[in-house]
Amino acid sequence: MFDPRAGFLALLLTASLALHAASANAPSNQEKGAATPSAGSGDYSGTDAEGNYQKALDAAIKAALEGVSHAGGKVISDAMVSWQVVSVCGTQGGIMGKRDVTVTVHVKS
Numbered sequence: 001m002f003d004p005r006a007g008f009l010a011l012l013l014t015a016s017l018a019l020h021a022a023s024a025n026a027p028s029n030q031e032k033g034a035a036t037p038s039a040g041s042g043d044y045s046g047t048d049a050e051g052n053y054q055k056a057l058d059a060a061i062k063a064a065l066e067g068v069s070h071a072g073g074k075v076i077s078d079a080m081v082s083w084q085v086v087s088v089c090g091t092q093g094g095i096m097g098k099r100d101v102t103v104t105v106h107v108k109s
Contacts (some may be wrong), residue, residue: 051099060105082108
């Protein structure tokens with residue numbers, strides 16, 4: 001029997017991989033002559049043990065906001081991040097019926 005959630009996750013994974021492949025061909029900030037990425041930029045991940053993509057994405061963005069708001073030893077109370085999904089992965093099955101999903105976002109400087 002087809003599980004619609006599995007189809008949804010497969011669709012999200014395909015879209016994320018397509019976006020990642022497209023961004024991999026774009027010139028990097030260094031190639032454009034941009035400044036070195038600021039503190040707090042980088043990759044942040046979030047995982048949901050029940051396979052909920054939105055909860056995993058929310059957790060990744062929350063981790064990014066916390067990373068940026070505490071970057072450089074300063075606390076920024078109104079931090080804002082620009083992010084892009086760079087990967088979606090998960091595990092499903094097994095005797096325990098595992099179905100976790102992990103979303104990784106890249107924070108742009």
